[in-house]
Amino acid sequence: MKFFIDTANLDEIKEAYSLGILDGVTTNPSLMAKEGITGEENIINHYKAICNIVDGDVSAEVISTDFEGMIAEGEKLAALHSNIVVKVPMILEGIKAIKYFTEKGIRTNCTLVFSAGQALLAAKAGASYISPFLGRLDDISSNGLELINQIKTVYNNYAFDTEILAASVRHPMHIIHCAEIGADIMTGPLKAIKALANHPLTDIGLQKFLEDHAKGNK
Numbered sequence: 001m002k003f004f005i006d007t008a009n010l011d012e013i014k015e016a017y018s019l020g021i022l023d024g025v026t027t028n029p030s031l032m033a034k035e036g037i038t039g040e041e042n043i044i045n046h047y048k049a050i051c052n053i054v055d056g057d058v059s060a061e062v063i064s065t066d067f068e069g070m071i072a073e074g075e076k077l078a079a080l081h082s083n084i085v086v087k088v089p090m091i092l093e094g095i096k097a098i099k100y101f102t103e104k105g106i107r108t109n110c111t112l113v114f115s116a117g118q119a120l121l122a123a124k125a126g127a128s129y130i131s132p133f134l135g136r137l138d139d140i141s142s143n144g145l146e147l148i149n150q151i152k153t154v155y156n157n158y159a160f161d162t163e164i165l166a167a168s169v170r171h172p173m174h175i176i177h178c179a180e181i182g183a184d185i186m187t188g189p190l191k192a193i194k195a196l197a198n199h200p201l202t203d204i205g206l207q208k209f210l211e212d213h214a215k216g217n218k
């Protein structure tokens with residue numbers, strides 16, 4: 001299972017990468033705005049900065065909602081670095097754009113996926129990744145993990161190459177359940193990734209080992 005971090009914060013990306021288990025980064029316009037990154041030039045420079053930190057895929061999202069606009073933006077983003085994956089929203093114009101990028105050899109991440117039908121369309125267009133937003137489904141009393149499971153079944157039935165990038169992950173149990181289902185990748189906040197390491201028995205056990213070692217060495 002690949003681990004991506006879902007942030008545009010460079011310090012968090014550096015910290016996650018230093019753990020040695022980070023495979024990539026996802027961003028979105030809201031995450032960019034949260035870091036105060038606005039204006040085309042600053043956004044482009046920020047993507048370059050992320051690519052310089054992480055040796056792995058970096059999703060960069062288009063803002064246009066029409067085919068021509070998405071193509072123009074996506075080609076520019078893809079030219080920034082070989083690790084850039086163009087993130088395209090799950091709308092019909094986006095499906096057309098994904099098909100275009102696929103034929104051009106530009107990798108894509110179809111974002112804002114909330115149903116198996118959307119995931120099927122994106123896979124048929126050749127998306128490299130699809131991002132089902134499981135946390136946002138849970139937020140409206142729907143079942144995000146059930147969607148991941150359903151998409152996994154559909155993709156297995158037809159051996160689609162599109163990888164399932166479980167997105168909108170909120171906590172460590174989301175990550176564990178995604179791993180049980182067999183999602184190819186998860187993207188989540190640094191806090192959720194780090195929380196996987198926590199267990200009180202590990203802390204108690206380590207404390208006891210260190211105390212016993214200290215006593216034995218007196």
Ligand code: E4P
Pocket residue numbers: 006026027028111131133135136167168169187
């Ligand atoms: C995915 O690529 C999105 O950036 C992200 O996972 C959305 O998460 P949120 O629902 O926590 O905003």
